[in-house]
Amino acid sequence: MEKMPKWADVVLIPLISLILAAAISALVILGIGEDPIEAVKLMVQGALGSSNGWGYTLYYATNFMFTGLAVAVAFHASLFNIGGEGQAMLGGLGVALVCLFIPWPHWSIALIAASGAAALFGAAWALIPAYLQVRRGSHVVITTIMFNFIAFSLLNYVLVNQLRPPRAMDPASAKFPEATHLPSLHDILGTVGIEFSKHAPANISLLIAIAACVGVWALIWRTRFGFELRAFGKSESGARYAGISPFKITIVTMLISGGLAGMMAINNVMGESERLVLNAVEGAGFIGIAVSLMGRNHPFGVFLAAILFGFLYQGGAELALWTNIPRELIVVIQALVILFTGALDNMVRMPLERIFLALNTKKEG
Amino acid sequence: MTSAPAIELKGISKAFGPVQANKDISISVQPGTIHGIIGENGAGKSTLMSILYGFYKADAGEIYIKGQKAHITDSQAAIAAGIGMVFQHFKLVENFTVLENIVLGAEDGALLRPSLRKARKELRHLADEYELNVDPDTLIENLSVGHQQRVEILKALYRKADILILDEPTGVLTPAEADQLFRILDRLREEGKTIILITHKLREIMDTTDTVSVMRRGQMTATVKTAETDPEQLAELMVGRKVLLQVEKAPAQPAQTILEVENLSVTDDKGVERLKNVSLNIRAGEILGIAGVAGNGQSELMEVLGGMISGQGTVRLNGDALDLTGKHSDGRSRRARGIAHVPEDRQSEGLIMDFHAWENVAFGYHHDAKYQKNALFMDNAALRADTQAKMDKFDVRPPLPWLAAKNFSGGNQQKIVVAREIERNPDLLLIGQPTRGVDIGAIEFIHKQIIELRDQGKAILLVSVELDEIMSLSDRIAVMFDGEIMGERLPQDTNAQELGLLMAGVTASEGAA
Amino acid sequence: DLGGKFDKSFNEAAFNGASRWAEETGGKFFEIELQSEAQREQALRRFAEAGANPVITTGFAFATPVEAVAGDYPDTKFVNIDGWLPEVPSNVQLVGFQEHEGSYLVGMMAAMASKSGTVGFIGGMDIPLIRHFGCGYAQGAKAVNPDITVITNMTGTTPAAWNDPVKGSELTKAQISQGADVVYAAAGGTGVGVLQTAADENILSIGVDSNQNHLHSGKVLTSMMKRVDVAVYNAMKDGEALETGGFTILGLAEEGVGVAMDEHNAALITDEMKAAVEEARAKIISGDLTVEAYYTNDSCPVHKF
Amino acid sequence: MAFLDLIQLFDTTIRLATPLLLACLAGLYSERAGIFDIGLEGKMLAAAFFSAAIAYSMGSVWMGLLAGIGISLALSAIHGLASITFRGNQLISGLAITMLAGGMTVLVAQSWFAQGGRTPSLTDDSRFTGIELPFAIGPSEAEAAGRPLSQLIAEAGPLQQIYSELISGHSILVYIAFALVPLTWWVLYATRFGLRLRAVGENPASVDTAGVSVVGLRYAAVMICGVLCGIAGAYLATALQAGFVKDMTAGRGYIALAALIFAKWRPWYALSATLLFGLFQALELRPDMIENVTGVAVQAQLLGALPYILTVVILAGFVGKAIPPRAGGQPYVKER
Ligand SMILES: Nc1ncnc2c1ncn2[C@@H]1O[C@H](COP(=O)(O)OP(=O)(O)OP(=O)(O)O)[C@@H](O)[C@H]1O
Numbered sequence A: 001m002e003k004m005p006k007w008a009d010v011v012l013i014p015l016i017s018l019i020l021a022a023a024i025s026a027l028v029i030l031g032i033g034e035d036p037i038e039a040v041k042l043m044v045q046g047a048l049g050s051s052n053g054w055g056y057t058l059y060y061a062t063n064f065m066f067t068g069l070a071v072a073v074a075f076h077a078s079l080f081n082i083g084g085e086g087q088a089m090l091g092g093l094g095v096a097l098v099c100l101f102i103p104w105p106h107w108s109i110a111l112i113a114a115s116g117a118a119a120l121f122g123a124a125w126a127l128i129p130a131y132l133q134v135r136r137g138s139h140v141v142i143t144t145i146m147f148n149f150i151a152f153s154l155l156n157y158v159l160v161n162q163l164r165p166p167r168a169m170d171p172a173s174a175k176f177p178e179a180t181h182l183p184s185l186h187d188i189l190g191t192v193g194i195e196f197s198k199h200a201p202a203n204i205s206l207l208i209a210i211a212a213c214v215g216v217w218a219l220i221w222r223t224r225f226g227f228e229l230r231a232f233g234k235s236e237s238g239a240r241y242a243g244i245s246p247f248k249i250t251i252v253t254m255l256i257s258g259g260l261a262g263m264m265a266i267n268n269v270m271g272e273s274e275r276l277v278l279n280a281v282e283g284a285g286f287i288g289i290a291v292s293l294m295g296r297n298h299p300f301g302v303f304l305a306a307i308l309f310g311f312l313y314q315g316g317a318e319l320a321l322w323t324n325i326p327r328e329l330i331v332v333i334q335a336l337v338i339l340f341t342g343a344l345d346n347m348v349r350m351p352l353e354r355i356f357l358a359l360n361t362k363k364e365g
Numbered sequence B: 001m002t003s004a005p006a007i008e009l010k011g012i013s014k015a016f017g018p019v020q021a022n023k024d025i026s027i028s029v030q031p032g033t034i035h036g037i038i039g040e041n042g043a044g045k046s047t048l049m050s051i052l053y054g055f056y057k058a059d060a061g062e063i064y065i066k067g068q069k070a071h072i073t074d075s076q077a078a079i080a081a082g083i084g085m086v087f088q089h090f091k092l093v094e095n096f097t098v099l100e101n102i103v104l105g106a107e108d109g110a111l112l113r114p115s116l117r118k119a120r121k122e123l124r125h126l127a128d129e130y131e132l133n134v135d136p137d138t139l140i141e142n143l144s145v146g147h148q149q150r151v152e153i154l155k156a157l158y159r160k161a162d163i164l165i166l167d168e169p170t171g172v173l174t175p176a177e178a179d180q181l182f183r184i185l186d187r188l189r190e191e192g193k194t195i196i197l198i199t200h201k202l203r204e205i206m207d208t209t210d211t212v213s214v215m216r217r218g219q220m221t222a223t224v225k226t227a228e229t230d231p232e233q234l235a236e237l238m239v240g241r242k243v244l245l246q247v248e249k250a251p252a253q254p255a256q257t258i259l260e261v262e263n264l265s266v267t268d269d270k271g272v273e274r275l276k277n278v279s280l281n282i283r284a285g286e287i288l289g290i291a292g293v294a295g296n297g298q299s300e301l302m303e304v305l306g307g308m309i310s311g312q313g314t315v316r317l318n319g320d321a322l323d324l325t326g327k328h329s330d331g332r333s334r335r336a337r338g339i340a341h342v343p344e345d346r347q348s349e350g351l352i353m354d355f356h357a358w359e360n361v362a363f364g365y366h367h368d369a370k371y372q373k374n375a376l377f378m379d380n381a382a383l384r385a386d387t388q389a390k391m392d393k394f395d396v397r398p399p400l401p402w403l404a405a406k407n408f409s410g411g412n413q414q415k416i417v418v419a420r421e422i423e424r425n426p427d428l429l430l431i432g433q434p435t436r437g438v439d440i441g442a443i444e445f446i447h448k449q450i451i452e453l454r455d456q457g458k459a460i461l462l463v464s465v466e467l468d469e470i471m472s473l474s475d476r477i478a479v480m481f482d483g484e485i486m487g488e489r490l491p492q493d494t495n496a497q498e499l500g501l502l503m504a505g506v507t508a509s510e511g512a513a
Numbered sequence C: 001d002l003g004g005k006f007d008k009s010f011n012e013a014a015f016n017g018a019s020r021w022a023e024e025t026g027g028k029f030f031e032i033e034l035q036s037e038a039q040r041e042q043a044l045r046r047f048a049e050a051g052a053n054p055v056i057t058t059g060f061a062f063a064t065p066v067e068a069v070a071g072d073y074p075d076t077k078f079v080n081i082d083g084w085l086p087e088v089p090s091n092v093q094l095v096g097f098q099e100h101e102g103s104y105l106v107g108m109m110a111a112m113a114s115k116s117g118t119v120g121f122i123g124g125m126d127i128p129l130i131r132h133f134g135c136g137y138a139q140g141a142k143a144v145n146p147d148i149t150v151i152t153n154m155t156g157t158t159p160a161a162w163n164d165p166v167k168g169s170e171l172t173k174a175q176i177s178q179g180a181d182v183v184y185a186a187a188g189g190t191g192v193g194v195l196q197t198a199a200d201e202n203i204l205s206i207g208v209d210s211n212q213n214h215l216h217s218g219k220v221l222t223s224m225m226k227r228v229d230v231a232v233y234n235a236m237k238d239g240e241a242l243e244t245g246g247f248t249i250l251g252l253a254e255e256g257v258g259v260a261m262d263e264h265n266a267a268l269i270t271d272e273m274k275a276a277v278e279e280a281r282a283k284i285i286s287g288d289l290t291v292e293a294y295y296t297n298d299s300c301p302v303h304k305f
Numbered sequence D: 001m002a003f004l005d006l007i008q009l010f011d012t013t014i015r016l017a018t019p020l021l022l023a024c025l026a027g028l029y030s031e032r033a034g035i036f037d038i039g040l041e042g043k044m045l046a047a048a049f050f051s052a053a054i055a056y057s058m059g060s061v062w063m064g065l066l067a068g069i070g071i072s073l074a075l076s077a078i079h080g081l082a083s084i085t086f087r088g089n090q091l092i093s094g095l096a097i098t099m100l101a102g103g104m105t106v107l108v109a110q111s112w113f114a115q116g117g118r119t120p121s122l123t124d125d126s127r128f129t130g131i132e133l134p135f136a137i138g139p140s141e142a143e144a145a146g147r148p149l150s151q152l153i154a155e156a157g158p159l160q161q162i163y164s165e166l167i168s169g170h171s172i173l174v175y176i177a178f179a180l181v182p183l184t185w186w187v188l189y190a191t192r193f194g195l196r197l198r199a200v201g202e203n204p205a206s207v208d209t210a211g212v213s214v215v216g217l218r219y220a221a222v223m224i225c226g227v228l229c230g231i232a233g234a235y236l237a238t239a240l241q242a243g244f245v246k247d248m249t250a251g252r253g254y255i256a257l258a259a260l261i262f263a264k265w266r267p268w269y270a271l272s273a274t275l276l277f278g279l280f281q282a283l284e285l286r287p288d289m290i291e292n293v294t295g296v297a298v299q300a301q302l303l304g305a306l307p308y309i310l311t312v313v314i315l316a317g318f319v320g321k322a323i324p325p326r327a328g329g330q331p332y333v334k335e336r
């Protein structure tokens, strides 16, 4: 007998967790002497009240879709990839190399090449932890944490010593050439006659991210590999019985996961800053964890959660702009969401299960 | 005897979520006796004992120890009341020494050294008194299972237990080790200690206990004096109706050899040789049964043939050698060659418990062409239709392909696995513990399916710890002990006693000598 | 910039300049402190759209975003302090300081105050700008004492180097152990740790950007003031009349840089020092003395970084 | 390289290794009891902020230390609630706590002190200063002699140099941290509590059936972890530095975690591992030394990444194998 109906698991629990996180965040805002209702109004206004706000919200959401999918894919194989941050950094490096050193005739070709490079670099960065887990028994959680730090040092080295243009101060690469600049949502929607803010950074990567959501869904629930991946994630001994190779699943899954995280770079590096800056990723790798948890590891859930977090991000930026609430408020909200949906899941689940059990027995009795 | 019972349980109930593991159970056990508890898998025996030991909290009911109402809220209280328990799965810290395991939780003070010194002395004393010798400074992980069990018993005695609960103590022991255990238990009984013994083996009940209780589906169905009952009656009480010990089947008509195994060996990752130069063959249309105490290499044999582990030696299927170590030594390659495999542990191997039934029906065969829509995607609709058909044919209840595997009962789970494997129409079926934890109706059904497959001219390798099952299904019986085949017998030419000796590693010649 | 508004140094100076303008004129200014890269452009646009004029940015990392945004708001004037762009848009003003000149003066003072013949320099992020500081400092020190040893260390290569007092403190200790008895911190928030440790270990330190003499009264020899506050104040005062489309260079002559003399360091400054500094200052302004800029050919004539 | 240089390098190493050591031992207690903790960083950070904030506002460093320990304990309690009581994912919980601390410290610091997420600088009473051991050459001798301390030490004999420079002159917390190593060893291997703690990390069911509370033991371990992280954080903000700045732990919690793996969850090894990683950090500050000795300039970035790289190498089992406590990371479930 199911302890709880599916909808409660998929909708009710995340919703309650989110409400708890929001309630505590509201207390925090009150605690620092601001008005939470005003804050929410400002956030909604800033993030969703204009096409410019939407442009930023969707820009952030694009990042989070990629990193959220990265975490979700790995989760299905029971792998916890905390390395999205490092993988996305490396993805950025791949994009920068492709955009800086190869003269592209048109953005579309550049985009294909850059996506490939981003995915390749991100995947390569996930490959080593994956290999070490299957062959040497070191847990990916710890190794991917370590690889985040190593990635930062590596990127720092490359930017400072190789890619920084002369005279520049920033640890950042030169601007990418014009031909690699991606069309923004303004340009895309313009072709179908929809007005959209010209300056918002949301760009064509959003469509790629949405395609990635669909692709990941099909991969996980429609392909043989997805079948094996999920089976492996649920039961390793079962996978061994069925002749599913743990080596193959772990390696390929982490490659896909790292590749998705790396792909984020086409949005933030190629689409937005149009150059590689040191802290381009800005924690999106970690937010991917929250997004994936919130979205119950389902691509559609990830899509929704990414937009929610995009909203939080943009709304939070607006708050920081117009009030005394620092941007760190978003970090707090994000932490609370991870805490409630990820670590304290049972706190919400156990009482709910009891309620449903009681309801069921009553119905039966 | 008119003294107060050593243990008295009144109206104990316990539910795990939706599962009612114990329902209103009452028993009483006299001091200085051995009390047996039998029952099918999942009947609630372990749960009941864990409640007595304070490991689980009962939802309702009362416990009296020596006539006094006891409030056993945790194991500490049970230990204080003089109860000791040896769990089905030992509760030892593997990388601690014997001594450390024994003092754990029974230290005398905040500092360790005095406790250890005292325990060492006490241990020597106990060893002499009960023939319970173990080196106090060995790490548990370096001890044999039998010795680990001794440590568990020593733990209880060190805590001055005079009520000792043993949960399926012989499942993992060789017959010799088991005999020694029963000698120790006798000794303890003579000392006036009360013993509760849980087992599946009727022989042990008949040989050692004074009284016996039977449990079925969470309830206590009867408590009788051992002297006043017999195995048939107990078996009937256990399963709730007369057991059909004999399976109806026509004589085998073996044809060409399907499987040839020559000098097959398996070494585990700790370097222990689990399977030693095993040779056997199975012909089309016959069932080879492997008898043996759990842990003597049968699992490894199944796993190496099923492609779950690698091995050395030669295995030929229909005359062609199988890859035992390389790229094609996995389960998928085996299936492609026509070997189907019902694993011993359906919950952790045969099924993905969180998958829908329809996904489980493809499990292992998900590469089959008939389940593919195109080069990229699987054809889930075809799969669901296929599942529906199998469920109807094998009478899986409820016949809902959408239900997750974990939501089926054990017997129906097993039917799903068996349906999947048998319907594949394999040349060779490996089937391990086909009826473990399965209710009697399903047992009969599954047995019938196995015989039918044989009669279609397939080769079947059957592994089971249930001797009865082996004897009634097999056309030939091989007995394994310590990774070796001790001998082969025909069911009509042998009996349980002879097989039992072989299972204990005693060959006929030795037996005679 | 990312060092934080209250780094007691660079960013704080900018804030003070703005506050002074606000106090004096009753004008209003928006401010934001950034923690995020993508936010740079966003903030610029929001300010421009909100009608802020001029929009003032501090820190070289803003140069590129300013360039990107400026074209879209031709009616808004943008100021960036410390930045460098190959081409300056017509509504952007880049403000640069002759940090090497001020550093030269404090270098002289350091050399005169040093008993051990070793002085130290602790930079923040290792970028040409900071080497530019260090180079002026070394030239000043060597001008007073050609045999002097100048030890230089950079805190790091990332923006985090502006905000790492722990490292600043440890670097100071390392320099002290190498004999330095005056250290010059050109490291934003990291300098707080440098000055603290210097005071703890009883040696002299030199502050940067703002007047930091008061932080450890009597232990800070002086501060190389980079009048970011003045630049901000002036830009705000000029408002719409602000001249744009080029570089503004503020040196000793413009009082854009200088040394801080106040009651907190009065006891440390000898008349001889005062006289020497005054003399050098006059010479630099008059052009009789040129302090080599690190930028000239990305190296320092008297010191190897 | 001169002897004194080496001493000074080690002196720096000790100062920088101290927070790593404290955090590493904190993690050791928790992980030995089977609770993985990747939230060391967050607890340290929160403790750093609160110790500095309270030390500043109350003018007493000891109150600051208590406050630091207090907040770290509170975060530990959340971790305990998530991973022990509600049997959640310990990794996720640790991660969330680190993020929470990262956000909250700045948020609170900004609304409290309005200095851009930092606390004001601490003055003498509100911070830990160096303790001058008897017979050591310290600031008081320097004052008396009217000469810089560094000169006095440079002139002293090698033993006195070791004593005065390396051993003397650290803050009390440094000595506490080093004393905690033998203490931890003793607790772990010579006491009843230690036996149970180790057992609960290996096989909680064995502890449970022995009649000892698994939950109680694990909470105790998590709380000890909280106390030690609290001290580590307070050390950063009130001893190593005079005040809190945003993100001042700068990944030290993760380095401590790496050190813990490197140390195979053992106290004395933890000391060596943290000293080694402390040495890397010290060398990062003195690139000249490496250059003097090896003749090649080592990239600062490489030095910064070395602890992580080494940990990966160790984890990969190329140099000895690190086997974590067997029940580590898994919630103890006895009833489903
Ligand atoms: N939002 C969600 N979160 C988590 N799991 C989900 C979610 N939606 C569906 N699932 C699970 O994903 C699996 C397949 O979902 P999928 O979306 O493919 O189903 P469907 O499209 O409704 O069914 P069909 O395969 O018949 O088209 C199922 O195990 C389902 O329980």
Ligand SMILES: Nc1ncnc2c1ncn2[C@@H]1O[C@H](COP(=O)(O)OP(=O)(O)OP(=O)(O)O)[C@@H](O)[C@H]1O
Pocket: B016, B019, B020, B021, B039, B040, B041, B042, B043, B044, B045, B046, B047, B048, B088, D334, D335, D336
């Ligand atoms: N910890 C637990 N959580 C949830 N359900 C449990 C737990 N332990 C046992 N059960 C369920 O309670 C029922 C009784 O289990 P129990 O272990 O007492 O049976 P048993 O008679 O000892 O069986 P076996 O012979 O297999 O040992 C079973 O359905 C089992 O699945």
Ligand SMILES: [Mg+2]
Pocket: B045, B046, B047, B088, B167
């Ligand atoms: Mg049992």
Ligand SMILES: [Mg+2]
Pocket: D011, D164, D165, D166, D167, D168, D169, D170
């Ligand atoms: Mg010292």
